[in-house]
Structures are given as C-alpha cells and as structure tokens.
Amino acid sequence: MPERTVSIASSVGLHARPASLFSQAAAKAGVPVTLTTKAGKSVNAASILGILSLGIGHGEEVTLKAEGDGADAALDSLVELLSTDLDKE
Amino acid sequence: MADTALTSLLAEDSIRLDCTAVDRFDAVRQCGAALVAAGAVDESYVDAMIQRENTVSTFVGEGVAIPHGTLAGKESVKRDALVVLRFPEGVDWEGNAVSVCVGIAAAGGGHIALLSQLAEILLDPAKAEQLRTATSAEQVYSLLTPSDDDDD
Numbered sequence: 533m534p535e536r537t538v539s540i541a542s543s544v545g546l547h548a549r550p551a552s553l554f555s556q557a558a559a560k561a562g563v564p565v566t567l568t569t570k571a572g573k574s575v576n577a578a579s580i581l582g583i584l585s586l587g588i589g590h591g592e593e594v595t596l597k598a599e600g601d602g603a604d605a606a607l608d609s610l611v612e613l614l615s616t617d618l619d620k621e
Numbered sequence: 622m623a624d625t626a627l628t629s630l631l632a633e634d635s636i637r638l639d640c641t642a643v644d645r646f647d648a649v650r651q652c653g654a655a656l657v658a659a660g661a662v663d664e665s666y667v668d669a670m671i672q673r674e675n676t677v678s679t680f681v682g683e684g685v686a687i688p689h690g691t692l693a694g695k696e697s698v699k700r701d702a703l704v705v706l707r708f709p710e711g712v713d714w715e716g717n718a719v720s721v722c723v724g725i726a727a728a729g730g731g732h733i734a735l736l737s738q739l740a741e742i743l744l745d746p747a748k749a750e751q752l753r754t755a756t757s758a759e760q761v762y763s764l765l766t767p768s769d770d771d772d773d
Contacts, residue, residue, distance in 0.1 A: 547733045548689060552677050580681045581744050587737030 534604050535597040536611045542618045546588040550618035555580040557613055561606035565598045577610070627703060627738055627765040635659045635704040636758040645719070648712045649674050649688040652704055652724030661702030661726040662690075669694020670724070680714045683749035687739070689725035689732070698728040701735070705761050707753075720753045738767065 542550040558565045558577035565577035567586075570593050575582030577596065588594060594614070598607050635655055642648035653667030669690030673679065680686045690697070704724040711718040723739060725732060743749045748764055755761050 544692070545733050547736055548679060548687065549673065549677050552679070552681075581683065581740045584681065584736045584740035585744055587733050589733060 533597050533599050534607055535595055536607045537593055537595045538611045538614045539591050539593045540588055541590075541615050543590055545590045545592070546583060546586070546594075546614075548584070551583045552580055553618050554610070554613055555583050557610060561598065561602075561610065563598045563600040563603050563606050565596055565606060565610060568595045568597070570594070625701070625735065626767060627735065628762050630701055630735070631703040631705065631762070631765065632659055633758050635702070636761050637705070638707040638709075638756060638758070638761075640706045640708050641710055642708055642712045645678075645686070645712055645714045646671060646674065648686070648706070648708060648719070648722050649679075649724075652688045652706055652722050655704035655706060656702060656724055656726045659702050659704060661698065661700050663697035663699070666690050666694050666697040666726065669697065678715050680717050680719060681740070681743065683743045683746070684711075684718060684720045684753050685723065685743055685749065686714055686719045686721075687723050687725055687736070689727065695728050698726045700726070701728060701732070702726045703735075707755065739765075 540546050555578050566574050567577040568574040569586055573586060596607050596610055640651060642651060649670050650667060653670045656662045657664055670688050673691045674688060679688050706722045708720050711720050752764050
C-alpha cells in the first residue's frame, strides 16, 4: 500500500483551517486515505473531526496511506498540502 | 490530564440553547457577540470570525460548527473562552444543517488541545446527538466534562 511520511508545515499545526482544507482534499481524493500519527493513532483523513481529535502540532510527522487507483497521485497532492503553511495568508 | 478543561472556559451564561439565525454568518456573529459579552474578546474579534468563516467553513460534521477568529484576530483575545449556541431550527451551513455552534476564543497555541478535546467528544455519535438536543446548561457541562474514567 503506498504511503508517505510528512511533517506538518502549518505554523499552528493541523487545526481548524488547515485541517478543514486537508480533510476536504482527502475527501475528494477518490481513494480512502488514512492518516497515522507517530504515536500510532490512525484516522480517516477525510474526517475533520478525526483529524482535529489528534491535535497534531507544527513539525509533527504523520504518515498517509491510500489504496486503489490513483493512490500515489492522491498521496502526492495531499503531502504537498501538508508541506505548505496553510495558515499563511 | 494537563489539558485545560473545556468546562473551565465555558461560563454558564455563555450557553444559549434557544437561538435562531437567518444564515451562517448571522450565527457566527451571535457566537462573536456571546464571546464579547463573556469579556473574552474585543468587538474586532467578531470580524475576524466572519473573515475566517468566509475563507473556510468551520463546519466539522455532526451538525456542529466551531466559529473562531483568524490568526490576525488573536490580538483581540483577552482570555481563552468557549460559548455554546444551540439553534434548534438549524442553520444552513453551505448545504449542511448545523444545530450547535461552539464559538472559540483562543490566543495561544492552546486551542489545538482544545479542539482535540472537543473533536473527541463529537466523534462519539451518542454524545454529538446529546449536544444537538441538549435542553439545559447542565447537560452541556456534563457532555464537555472529560470522561477519562470511561471504561471503553
């Protein structure tokens, strides 16, 4: 199963705004995406509540996994999103 | 748990269970007004909340939205606080029905932990349902009280 590890670039961590942008993108990915923290907790990446419940801070590493057609492309674009400071604006 | 208890940030008169709003921005403004009334933020924070809502919806699922300000609005936060506004008739939130708004004022990084606690509660469909249908402040308090001793 393709997977990528990335650290959260958003200066405030993966909270409300970055978390909603990320989960919306994951929901549109066309394949189910799982996000796992270093501590080993996994959630559905398309669930904003799931993402928020993890309380992921800036610089923390997370692993994204996806399966199926287009999984690699989906992961690439989601990784790019997490590597961007989504709060900058 | 070192996290700040959600309930310590929520004053009893910041729980309003019978609100109506014409649209989501009206609902966000009411949350802002409740935070101003609680002495947690300056008026300018309300604009920051509207701005935030304009950029990305604060709908999180389970009929709940969590209006809060942008980073730029942080200077108008006097102290961290929550307000809970219930809209029994529902508010259209870009096609989703919202019946509870949890308005958030947070100055530091503390709100990641705050949101995480809140999300944990809402991930439990039974608790989310109880929050949507709460008719007393006591019910809201008991829902937001950490249940570390849950035998799950």
